[in-house]
Amino acid sequence: MTQQPAGYDDLDAQLDKLAAAGLLHTIDRPIDKDREMHPLVRWQYRGGIPEHRRKAFLFTNPTDAKGRHYPDARVAIGVFAATPEVYALGLGRKPEDIGQAWLDAIAAPIAPKEVTDAPCQEVVITGDELLGEGKGLDALPIPISTPGYDTAPYLTAALWATRDPESGIQNLGLYRGNLKASNRLVVMMERSTLAGGGVHWRKYKAKGEKMPVAVVIGAPPVVAYTGPQKLPLDCDELTVAGGLAGCPIEVVRGKTVDLLVPAAAQVIIEGLIDTDALEPEGPFGESHGYMALEEYNFSMTVTAITRRRKYTVASIISQVTPCESSVIKKVAYEPLYLNHLRDTLNIKGVARVTMHEPLTNLRRFLFITIANGTPNTEVWRALNGAASFTPAIGKFCVAIDEDIDPANTDQVLWAMAYRSNPVADVVIIPHRGKGHGPELPGHQVDSTMLIDATAKGVFPPVALPKAEFMERARTIWEELQLPELAPETPWSGYSLGDWCAEWDACAKRAANGDWLANGRRSAANRSATAEPQDPARGIVWAEK
Numbered sequence: 001m002t003q004q005p006a007g008y009d010d011l012d013a014q015l016d017k018l019a020a021a022g023l024l025h026t027i028d029r030p031i032d033k034d035r036e037m038h039p040l041v042r043w044q045y046r047g048g049i050p051e052h053r054r055k056a057f058l059f060t061n062p063t064d065a066k067g068r069h070y071p072d073a074r075v076a077i078g079v080f081a082a083t084p085e086v087y088a089l090g091l092g093r094k095p096e097d098i099g100q101a102w103l104d105a106i107a108a109p110i111a112p113k114e115v116t117d118a119p120c121q122e123v124v125i126t127g128d129e130l131l132g133e134g135k136g137l138d139a140l141p142i143p144i145s146t147p148g149y150d151t152a153p154y155l156t157a158a159l160w161a162t163r164d165p166e167s168g169i170q171n172l173g174l175y176r177g178n179l180k181a182s183n184r185l186v187v188m189m190e191r192s193t194l195a196g197g198g199v200h201w202r203k204y205k206a207k208g209e210k211m212p213v214a215v216v217i218g219a220p221p222v223v224a225y226t227g228p229q230k231l232p233l234d235c236d237e238l239t240v241a242g243g244l245a246g247c248p249i250e251v252v253r254g255k256t257v258d259l260l261v262p263a264a265a266q267v268i269i270e271g272l273i274d275t276d277a278l279e280p281e282g283p284f285g286e287s288h289g290y291m292a293l294e295e296y297n298f299s300m301t302v303t304a305i306t307r308r309r310k311y312t313v314a315s316i317i318s319q320v321t322p323c324e325s326s327v328i329k330k331v332a333y334e335p336l337y338l339n340h341l342r343d344t345l346n347i348k349g350v351a352r353v354t355m356h357e358p359l360t361n362l363r364r365f366l367f368i369t370i371a372n373g374t375p376n377t378e379v380w381r382a383l384n385g386a387a388s389f390t391p392a393i394g395k396f397c398v399a400i401d402e403d404i405d406p407a408n409t410d411q412v413l414w415a416m417a418y419r420s421n422p423v424a425d426v427v428i429i430p431h432r433g434k435g436h437g438p439e440l441p442g443h444q445v446d447s448t449m450l451i452d453a454t455a456k457g458v459f460p461p462v463a464l465p466k467a468e469f470m471e472r473a474r475t476i477w478e479e480l481q482l483p484e485l486a487p488e489t490p491w492s493g494y495s496l497g498d499w500c501a502e503w504d505a506c507a508k509r510a511a512n513g514d515w516l517a518n519g520r521r522s523a524a525n526r527s528a529t530a531e532p533q534d535p536a537r538g539i540v541w542a543e544k
Contacts, residue, residue, distance in 0.1 A: 007247035010119075010264040011218045011312055014079055014090050018056050023086055024079075026058045033075060033143040034065040034153070041077045041317050051322070056082045058312075062141040068134070070141040074312045077143075080157065080224050081328035090221030091244065099335025105243030106231070112238045118252035118263035121306040126256065130302055136182035137302065140267065143315050146285030153179045154284055156325075157316040158269075159216040159227040160187060161259050162200045164234075165207060170260060171196030172237035174227030177215065178281045183302040186281040187273070188295075196233050201298060205275035212257040213273050213300060218266025218314045223249060228325070229332050230390055238262075256303040266314070267307040271300045285319040287326065288361045321361045330355050330362055333393070337366070337386060345385045349374025353386065354406035355393075364395045367406035370454050383427075383450040391433045398451045403462075403496070405489045415453040425452040458497030467492040469511070502540060517543060
């Protein structure tokens with residue numbers, strides 16, 4: 001095994017740790033990367049397996065649809081973010097410390113350290129060795145992500161390194177890459193999210209020059225996590241990766257392009273992106289859950305492939321969420337949004353920011369948990385602040401109370417149903433970018449809906465038995481050996497302010513079998529002037 005870089009793990013070490021933690025399925029039988037591999041992992045997310053039971057996959061014997069084998073290669077899927085626990089292991093933190101790790105790394109970046117001897121350059125392939133079937137890109141076991149719809153194998157976990165020709169600052173972005181030939185691929189660098197590589201491409205186009213690029217496959221986890229993170233365009237992701245690691249990331253200069261890449265990566269694809277013409281790319285199954293149809297994107301000619309002698313291709317399971325690509329964003333984006341609202345905008349009433357994951361892919365729905373007693377003006381400042389933080393996230397922003405579980409969409413709908421009045425608590429903001437997803441016919445721009453679904457005053461208690469009775473019943477349930485429970489909130493009733501000691505006393509009498517006394521209480525308070533459903537508040541009764 002290649003020697004580990006000092007201070008952080010490479011992909012091989014991550015695989016070893018996943019195996020030791022019981023978080024890795026190792027598949028040794030031949031698996032067809034073109035027709036079987038991604039569908040097999042897909043069942044983990046569409047087969048009713050709860051998140052805590054999901055794992056990473058390592059395929060040690062990849063084949064292709066023609067029966068070809070790849071004796072020097074393995075394919076790993078889900079090894080970066082199959083679950084938050086997998087992500088946390090790669091980051092070297094506990095799951096609850098992920099957010100703070102990102103904030104600390106962004107605040108204290110560490111510049112990379114250049115080396116001359118790198119594992120990712122043990123094998124160097126250039127010139128005619130890149131050309132022809134079974135050579136160059138065609139020699140790498142890159143899977144097809146959506147068999148039956150995708151038109152070719154795609155790089156899904158690759159980081160694309162480019163450099164701003166004006167500032168000299170490098171960028172690492174996570175983009176999809178469509179294999180076209182043994183020495184050519186096409187990359188989609190999204191306009192709506194201001195992808196760094198796309199911004200750089202326009203500057204090279206203005207200069208009339210091709211854009212150098214280096215594609216990193218199987219980066220060390222602390223580096224891999226920076227690609228999908230939303231960092232400023234003038235931020236070198238390698239410095240933030242150093243902040244995450246607590247030490248410089250070792251980098252090596254490319255063999256044919258003047259770019260720095262992680263020395264401990266598995267494979268590097270070097271080349272030049274054309275700025276004179278674009279090439280059709282797609283269709284491809286995208287993370288918003290629909291097929292991205294064929295469109296024109298950036299064409300890259302490969303000038304070199306360097307790799308380890310024995311290497312692992314990392315691939316991300318994406319498309320319909322939840323999936324690895326949503327987890328890898330969710331655990332990092334949410335703390336950044338919380339920090340932006342609570343610390344940058346100084347909205348202290350914001351307790352939590354949650355992105356809705358199933359099917360909607362995080363970007364469309366933001367749930368903002370507001371502490372009790374927060375002024376309504378601060379609720380609206382939080383809604384507006386969340387919607388405007390990044391251009392592609394927050395089509396629907398919903399403010400909710402602390403008793404509402406944002407991970408339970410039914411509870412959010414419950415809050416919207418009974419704690420909001422659309423005419424007063426909904427604001428629609430026009431002129432929003434359409435973001436990542438299929439375009440609505442006839443609509444070049446989108447809009448944002450802000451919803452205040454917080455309680456505007458006191459509410460009656462939640463209509464479930466009090467905790468003491470539910471806990472007593474659970475003990476009986478377990479004694480009877482009934483099916484194992486997985487409690488969902490709310491699982492017991494609780495007060496929301498509109499309750500009093502008199503009603504508590506009535507409920508206590510009923511639970512003790514003395515409900516007849518409550519009947520005598522109501523008889524003593526009959527009224528000849530009341531209308532049907534008039535409130536009966538303020539009654540104080542003591543039986544004589």
